[in-house]
Amino acid sequence: MRSYTLIAPAKINLYLEIIGDRPDGFHELAMILQSIDLADQIGVRSLSTDTIRVHSQHTQVPTDKTNLAYRAAELMVKEFPDTFAKYGGVEITIDKHIPVAAGLAGGSTNAAAVLVGIDLLWNLGLTQTELEELGAVLGSDVPFCIAGGTVIATGRGEQLSPLPSLDNIYIVLAKYRSLEVSTAWAYKTYRQQYGNTYIKDTADLVARANAVHSGAIVKAIANKDVTDIAQKLHNDLERVVLPEYPQVLQLRELFAAQEGVIGTMMSGSGPSVFALVESQPQAEIIKQKIRAAIPDEDLELFVTRTTSHGIKIASSV
């Protein structure tokens, strides 16, 4: 019986603009999503019984139906009942390295890996588009996680257009282990506070006109101009998360004050904060400085870098 081990990278949002409310309760977005080499390893193998099982070494990762990876397997069973009857159930092992509930698409990338893994296990030969369509049923970030790289995402985040890839930009990433921000809360609060107009007053209008540059950051990416990219980072959800979570605001300010940081932003709905830096040695120094400023063991710090791939096969037996 075959088994696969897949690499499932996290993502950061280089850009997240909320364009408007949608009748389905979601928000119309313009985002730039970027894969990073901080990744989980996902094992998938067939079982002789007709069950789905999930294991993880990480205590914050659920192993029941609330796990997005479990739901991905359930979706494949529902979509391909005959193949399921032929091959049997699936065991999923999640070797978790991506911080949980971090705004880094941890659950989404695990679900994407399970879709790719079951496609391989069951010899389905699904196309990338078919896998992305299945991913969209599970969550807005899942389609991106399949192929990863550097992508413009529109709609609710599932309409994808690839951009030139940005490899090897060094990143320092920080997340308080025990701090979680609900994505649903962040979007709901944004809707309540900014409605469909999103402009509060003249000062707000000027701030937004200066801040929002999806075309400008795309141009910076096309030019592979890292300094320019770093200056054009943007995330509308910071407007609701930073005032509510002082620890996230503190991290943002601390990163911004470090020599060698060329840009810093919260990822997704938070609470992770990342900083783009020029080199790996600089990244290590900045990580040490943040650790010295915040000796709290609850703060997780990583040095990572951008990567151009999504789900990748590590090994098969």
Ligand SMILES: C[C@](O)(CO)[C@H](O)COP(=O)(O)OP(=O)(O)OC[C@H]1O[C@@H](n2ccc(N)nc2=O)[C@H](O)[C@@H]1O
């Ligand atoms: C914050 C981001 O991670 C940025 O990449 C994504 O926009 C969220 O992606 P996700 O976690 O896969 O989101 P989903 O599981 O689809 O939705 C979680 C919650 O966020 C809200 N949501 C999500 C995406 C979107 N375009 N508008 C929304 O309002 C939904 O109402 C839902 O209550």
Ligand SMILES: Nc1ncnc2c1ncn2[C@@H]1O[C@H](COP(=O)(O)OP(=O)(O)OP(=O)(O)O)[C@@H](O)[C@H]1O
């Ligand atoms: N495979 C999974 N890995 C981690 N958490 C999971 C998984 N499946 C479900 N969860 C649950 O989902 C919640 C959100 O965790 P996750 O790591 O997916 O958040 P996230 O990185 O903020 O996601 P996104 O950026 O897509 O909004 C957690 O509190 C956890 O209980």
